[in-house]
Amino acid sequence: MGKKSDDGNLAENKQHFDLSRQLTERGVSRRDFMKFCSAMSAALALPATFAPKIAQALDEVKRPTLVWLEFQSCTGDTEALLRASNPTVAEIILDILSVDYMDTIMAAAGHQAEENRAKIIKEEKGKYIAVVEGSIPLKDDGIYCCIGGRTAVDIAREVCGGAFATIAVGTCASYGGLPAAAPNPTGAVGTKEAVPAATVLNLPGCPLNPDNLTATVVHFLLFKKLPAVDQFGRPLFAYGKKIHDNCERRPHFDAGQYVQIWGDEAHRKGHCLYKMGCKGPETFHNCPTQRYNDRTSWPVASGHGCAGCSQPQFWDTMTPLYRRLPNVPGFGIESTADKIGLGLAAGTAAVFAGHAVVSAMRGEDKMEGKKREDINNG
Amino acid sequence: MSKLKILYVWEIPVRVTHWVNVLAIVTLCITGIFIGHPLSIGKSASGFTMGWIRFLHFTAAYVFAIGLAVRAYWSFVGNKYSNWRAFFPFLTADGRKKAAATFKYYTFIDRDLPHTVGHNAVASTAYFLVFLLYLGMIVTGFTLYSEHAPGGVMHKMLGWITHIFSNQTLRLIHHSFMWLIIGFVINHIYSCWLMDIKERGGIMSSMFSGYKSMEED
Structure with a gap:
């Protein structure tokens, strides 16, 4: 993630960021860069003619500020981003983002870090991008996840509420994920549910695929808006097909x-x-x-x-993970819907077979096929 | 003794939709069970066994849905035996009385079987409940099916359902309802057979010919 908040000269960094220089310094050829741009246009389902436009957009980019919040998570999404084997073009593109606050890797700590965040929110209101990793607990006023004495939901409301857009990375931040699994002791929810007023883009997955985050960032830099989403708030380019x-x-x-x-x-x-x-x-x-x-x-x-x-x-x-169907509530865990159904069908057949035997022995049922004045009023 | 008459009870659309439903339900159950528990009968990766079985399932699903829609339409324009009112006997005092009498007959409490030309009160109530099962099957089935083309017309119409139920819950409902329908089919065939013997009105053949030999209502 390169230079984040390693010194106090954030503003200076932003003006001096030069992609071409960055690429040269890291030994990435122009050809590799163009290959990356083609791959990105493919990932975004754009025509190949967009590759040069992507290259141009990335060349001319002004560093958007990014605030990365981490709540109830395993840091798996951060790991997915940071564990790239070697400096890839994608990594450098993510370096375009000025990650001014990120719990796991920022150099600043304590009050200094909190001050940084407060400064961004105040000075770049409506311009910065918020990234949320992990779910947000709401039960008991959200006390199950506190950072710097403030609850996660309180921080999320402030940061996501003032952001240009919020990207929820991973399933926990998108929909509550594992912390929200039954019985959900902390009342964990996803970002959109915790901060309904925020513009949230969900990038679920456990972990998220960093390529999809890169593509989302490229889309944002190219079109200055967020990609089209499905009914669960996920970008169609990555979640449009089964x-x-x-x-x-x-x-x-x-x-x-x-x-x-x-x-x-x-x-x-x-x-x-x-x-x-x-x-x-x-x-x-x-x-x-x-x-x-x-x-x-x-x-x-x-x-x-x-x-x-x-x-x-x-x-x-989705559980049980190694079976096609969920368990039927109220039955033993080894009973699948189809076993129960087969039993039901066999039971029905047995009941009616018994009924048939009894019916056959009742030869002298009354008034069958005859009109009954006491019953029929028609 | 009153006189027997030859009564035209089941009109052509009623009989046609009935037998179309029979074919569709049998096809859907067999292919459905296979789709749920497929056998490894593919010889090579270029085969298409499961593909064709799924194709059959989806085609039969369309046939079934159209058949049901036609039958629902006919319940507004057809004769009194096919009318939608016939499926709600509990709405009238007479219907409730007949339902109670039929239920007593079925459970061997009473030997008296009420005279009915069309559906008996217990049967028609069961048909209404089964109609709801059919609707559940069609909705869950087509919702799952629509996901092959996200953003398509069908997915736009039905996709919101996956917001309320997860895919897996829809699948569980789809499987469970099939077994309930199979249970109904066993009941249905048995009851018709029983009534054919006990009523002597030719109920079995009436589903082919449309006619019953009975006293008029």
Whole structure:
């Protein structure tokens, strides 16, 4: 993330940021940079002709200020961003952002850090971008997550409320995530629910894919606005298609080739994980195309089903992770809906078979097929 | 003894939609169970076994939905036996009396079977409840189906449902309702068979011919 708040000369830094110089210093050729721009236009589903426009936009960029708030999280999203193997172009693009406040990596501490944040909010009101990582607890006035003596919800209201836009990174910040899983002891919610007045863009995933954050930033720098979103506030370029519909194992699904047990021949051959409870058919994310860790791999590629981590309340709704269907409330955990249903159908058949036997023995039922004046008024 | 008459009870749209529903429901259940618990019958990755089975399922779903829509329309323009009022016997005192009598007959409490030309009061109430199951199946099914084209017309119409229920809950409902419908089918075939024997009005053949030999209402 390069220079954040390592000294007090933030304003000076902003004016002197020169992308070309940065690229040269880090040994990134112009050709690599253009390749990155093409990849970004592809990620954003823009025509290839946009690549030079992206390059131009990035060249002329003025550093937007970024405030990164971290609440109830495992820091997995920060990790996903910071663990890039070598200085990639994407990393440098993220350096364009002047990350003036970020709990995990900022040099400033204590009151100094809090002062920095207060200064940004005051001086750049409506211009800076807020990033939220982790869920926000609301129960008992939000006391379960406090930073510098203030509750998470209080900080989020102030920071996100005054921001140009808020990017919720990861499922916790987007929809409450794991801290919000039943019974949700802290009353954790996502950013939009905690601060309804804020403009929030959700980038769920556990963790988020840093490429999607980069693409969102590029979109913002290029068009000066946030990308189009779906009904769950997620950008369509990254969450517009189901994992199942772009999955590299999809041909095996359509053909009828399934892994039956872990480690069987089908599993070794890379067949479809549908029967192992893969939640690709429930989940909207671009994992199959974008992949994780510099596009190295993603869960399904490594032989494990999708857990549905980018869907709201996935921990409650997608479990059990290794079964197709959720458990039926009120029945034992080993009972699936279809086992219960089969029992129900068999039971119904047995009941009516019994009824038939009794009916057959009641040969002399009265008035069948005859008109009954006492019953029929018609 | 009053005279038997040959009564035209089930009009053509009622019979056609009934048998279309039968075919669609059988197809949907068989393909649906396979989709829920597929067998590894694909020989190569270029096969399309599951693809065709899903295609059958979706096509049958459209047929079923259209059949149900036609039948719903007919309940407003058809004869009195097919009218929507026939499905709410509990709204009239006479209907309640008949429902109670039919229920007593079914449960062997009473030997008297009330005279009915169209649906008996218990059956028609069951049909209304089953109609709700059908609606639930159509809504959950098409909501899940619509996700193949996010932002499409169907997804715009039904996507909001995934806000209230998660996909997995919709799937659970879709599976559970199928078993309830299968339970109904067992009940339905048995009851028609029983009534064919006990009423002697030819209820089984009436679903093919439309006619019943009964005293008039």
